[in-house]
Amino acid sequence: MSELALSGVGKRFGKTVALADVSLQIKSGEFICLLGSSGCGKTTLLRIIAGLEKCDQGELHLDRVALSKLPSHKRNIGMVFQSLALFPHLNVSRNIAYGLKMRSISGEATNARVTELLALTGLVGFETRSVASLSGGQKQRVAIARALALEPRLFLMDEPFSALDAGLRDHLQQEVKKLQRQLAVTTIFVTHDQSEAMSLADRIVILNNGSIEQAGTPKEIYQRPLTRFVAEFIGNNNLLDIEIDETAVKYQGYNLGSPQGSIENLRGRQTLVVRPESIRLRASHDTSQYLQGTVTMQRTVGALVECDIDVDGQVLKYTALQNSGPEVSIGDAVSLSWDWSGLWCLPGESQ
Ligand code: ATP
Numbered sequence: 213m214s215e216l217a218l219s220g221v222g223k224r225f226g227k228t229v230a231l232a233d234v235s236l237q238i239k240s241g242e243f244i245c246l247l248g249s250s251g252c253g254k255t256t257l258l259r260i261i262a263g264l265e266k267c268d269q270g271e272l273h274l275d276r277v278a279l280s281k282l283p284s285h286k287r288n289i290g291m292v293f294q295s296l297a298l299f300p301h302l303n304v305s306r307n308i309a310y311g312l313k314m315r316s317i318s319g320e321a322t323n324a325r326v327t328e329l330l331a332l333t334g335l336v337g338f339e340t341r342s343v344a345s346l347s348g349g350q351k352q353r354v355a356i357a358r359a360l361a362l363e364p365r366l367f368l369m370d371e372p373f374s375a376l377d378a379g380l381r382d383h384l385q386q387e388v389k390k391l392q393r394q395l396a397v398t399t400i401f402v403t404h405d406q407s408e409a410m411s412l413a414d415r416i417v418i419l420n421n422g423s424i425e426q427a428g429t430p431k432e433i434y435q436r437p438l439t440r441f442v443a444e445f446i447g448n449n450n451l452l453d454i455e456i457d458e459t460a461v462k463y464q465g466y467n468l469g470s471p472q473g474s475i476e477n478l479r480g481r482q483t484l485v486v487r488p489e490s491i492r493l494r495a496s497h498d499t500s501q502y503l504q505g506t507v508t509m510q511r512t513v514g515a516l517v518e519c520d521i522d523v524d525g526q527v528l529k530y531t532a533l534q535n536s537g538p539e540v541s542i543g544d545a546v547s548l549s550w551d552w553s554g555l556w557c558l559p560g561e562s563q
Pocket of ligand 1: 225228229230248249250251252253254255256257404
């Protein structure tokens with residue numbers, strides 16, 4: 213069991229507020245992704261948990277024991293950073309065994325653990341190879357195996373795959389996820405890549421300017437963003453300023469019909485979140501549809517078609533599978549509608 217509780221954690225560097233009042237409960241065996249743009253405080257939070265940095269305020273408890281009482285080397289936390297800090301003069305096995313040797317674990321137990329980790333991380337056959345001779349992905353595996361050697365209570369990873377090419381990154385993400393499930397080790401993974409967070413996490417914690425904007429499962433974050441920041445950060449959402457009364461939903465000069473779906477009972481000024489893939493497109497101006505606009509950008513990205521559509525000065529993003537919608541080009545007049553059932557208004561912005 214390894215539960216981590218953060219309450220009111222704050223950290224300043226001079227005038228910079230790196231973390232402000234961060235509170236979070238992490239369950240045993242949970243895979244958390246800390247997600248946010250550069251400078252939002254992700255690494256600082258990880259370093260405070262690891263004991264490499266002290267917080268100015270707040271408390272951290274691991275299994276109800278205050279971490280402030282434990283120096284870094286007594287916390288039994290495994291860490292993998294982007295700069296792997298492998299020992300270049302030691303071979304693969306010795307890198308993995310390093311922590312076990314430092315703890316004076318017997319040679320027999322060390323060999324057994326190293327053998328187990330080589331198998332878990334797909335490094336069998338590489339035991340005596342110098343780490344300098346390994347590829348980027350193999351080095352990552354050594355770093356992961358080394359971090360897990362002491363059966364850590366917490367496994368922390370700071371952007372471990374950001375320097376790797378997309379294919380290898382994808383492969384290692386799936387391996388780490390599988391390994392984490394197998395070992396049931398409580399894990400905190402820092403990334404600024406939303407698709408990485410979506411594919412790995414049990415729960416994503418979105419940080420902005422040192423504060424938590426929202427914490428939730430990938431599905432909750434994607435389908436029910438609670439703040440403007442999250443709605444814009446995740447999934448490229450369109451945010452429409454609408455006004456709802458008993459009979460109609462109004463957006464700019466358009467009447468979008470009677471309130472329905474999740475907004476049926478909302479009234480007043482609201483911010484409607486319309487996901488790019490929720491929009492249905494017609495290739496002409498058709499006043500039976502909700503909005504009329506003009507295509508200002510069109511591109512194909514893999515299996516998807518993406519368009520920007522100018523609707524009276526607001527550019528809306530549209531995404532669809534190729535061949536699932538009409539073929540449109542830049543300059544075309546189009547009409548837009550959507551199914552209200554999947555839409556959502558930001559709860560903090562109703563007036
Ligand atoms: P990135 O994704 O770029 O690594 P991050 O979200 O991990 O960013 P942090 O490294 O935690 O962000 O930094 C948070 C803020 O604290 C930033 O404004 C950063 O410049 C500042 N900061 C971090 N460490 C120090 C330090 N040792 N001295 C001064 N300022 C610091």
